Amino acid sequence: MTTETQTIRSANPLTVILTSGGFIFVLRVFLGALFVYSAINKVGDPRGFGVAVRAYEIIPIALSNLFALSVAWGELVAGVLLVLGVQTRKAAAAILWLILSFVIAITITIVRGLTVDCGCFGNEGGHSTGYGLIIRDLFLMVTAIMVIHFDRGTLSLGRLSGRKG
Amino acid sequence: MKFIKDLAGGFVLLIIAAVIGVAQNAVRGNPVKLILEAPRVAERPADETHVDRVKSESDEPAHHRDPSDVSKEQLQEMMATGMTFVIDARGEEEYTEGHISGAINVPYEKFIDYYQALTDYVPRDASVVVYCTSITCDLGDRLIIELKLDGYENVVLYRDGWEEWSESDLPVETGAWEY
Numbered sequence: 131m132t133t134e135t136q137t138i139r140s141a142n143p144l145t146v147i148l149t150s151g152g153f154i155f156v157l158r159v160f161l162g163a164l165f166v167y168s169a170i171n172k173v174g175d176p177r178g179f180g181v182a183v184r185a186y187e188i189i190p191i192a193l194s195n196l197f198a199l200s201v202a203w204g205e206l207v208a209g210v211l212l213v214l215g216v217q218t219r220k221a222a223a224a225i226l227w228l229i230l231s232f233v234i235a236i237t238i239t240i241v242r243g244l245t246v247d248c249g250c251f252g253n254e255g256g257h258s259t260g261y262g263l264i265i266r267d268l269f270l271m272v273t274a275i276m277v278i279h280f281d282r283g284t285l286s287l288g289r290l291s292g293r294k295g
Numbered sequence: 296m297k298f299i300k301d302l303a304g305g306f307v308l309l310i311i312a313a314v315i316g317v318a319q320n321a322v323r324g325n326p327v328k329l330i331l332e333a334p335r336v337a338e339r340p341a342d343e344t345h346v347d348r349v350k351s352e353s354d355e356p357a358h359h360r361d362p363s364d365v366s367k368e369q370l371q372e373m374m375a376t377g378m379t380f381v382i383d384a385r386g387e388e389e390y391t392e393g394h395i396s397g398a399i400n401v402p403y404e405k406f407i408d409y410y411q412a413l414t415d416y417v418p419r420d421a422s423v424v425v426y427c428t429s430i431t432c433d434l435g436d437r438l439i440i441e442l443k444l445d446g447y448e449n450v451v452l453y454r455d456g457w458e459e460w461s462e463s464d465l466p467v468e469t470g471a472w473e474y
Contacts, residue, residue, distance in 0.1 A: 176320065176327045178407040181441060185404075191333040191440065196317075199327065203316030204309040211308075223305025224312075247404055278301050 151284035158277050162212025165205045168251050172202035182249025215286020222277040233267045334443030364454045379422045384438040396466035403434040412474040419446045426453040
């Protein structure tokens with residue numbers, strides 16, 4: 131830890147709280163659990179998620195199922211690793227990539243004037259693409275970046291087993 | 296630098312997860328096809344948006360029609376044989392307010408919810424006509440893609456859809472589809 135960081139922390143109690151091991155632990159488990167929950171429907175019903183992917187009209191139809199399967203399992207694996215605290219920074223980075231792809235896809239649909247079911251939690255319906263989803267995803271991106279930067283392995287399996295995240 | 300390394304690690308993790316997903320799909324009971332053969336449907340320029348299509352309609356009404364599209368006269372003939380299934384791709388509310396007589400409702404946006412009912416009701420070798428609101432509605436095109444990917448081969452679009460049909464004093468019904 132650098133002297134500069136120590137100075138900032140001592141000067142700003144909010145920064146101390148937001149970067150504390152306990153708070154980052156909460157963010158880590160929240161983000162991981164959210165993505166595990168999101169992945170369950172998709173992994174169980176890849177056909178349905180393929181329909182949701184095709185609705186965006188971005189990925190070529192030929193590759194839509196492969197992409198859907200990859201996203202679903204990416205969410206599941208990264209989410210489980212985050213909850214457990216194993217390879218934490220890489221798992222958070224994987225989730226950052228996923229969210230970035232969601233933001234790009236939603237932005238493209240807005241620009242093209244399409245409204246589609248977002249498929250955020252599989253093909254469950256009820257959530258259409260729009261600016262609200264982009265704001266939600268940006269919030270999740272900030273959460274992932276905070277985990278990547280500030281995770282200290284609090285209550286993580288990786289730390290208990292002596293591995294670094 | 297560390298952040299870049301983490302991002303690279305995250306990307307590798309996603310690739311590993313994708314491999315796990317593909318492997319799991321291979322051993323599951325009802326695997327999805329990984330590489331799909333894109334069905335032939337009415338094409339439109341890749342950079343055209345839904346809004347562009349609406350705008351261009353007044354200038355060149357037939358611009359986005361496909362040779363396989365059917366007219367209302369052809370649809371009437373097909374319906375008269377009693378061998379054709381007509382599918383309304385619009386939402387439940389619009390269908391309930393009014394639809395072509397005998398048509399069933401498979402809203403594109405709820406395709407998966409209706410999937411079981413659709414496959415129970417409509418055999419895959421059946422003659423199927425899909426319609427939406429009008430030429431400016433692309434739900435019919437999208438539903439046809441899903442139907443063809445699922446093995447329905449004889450599917451065509453009545454592109455002028457509900458607006459033309461309802462204004463032509465042809466048989467219509469109201470009420471939800473009971474399946």
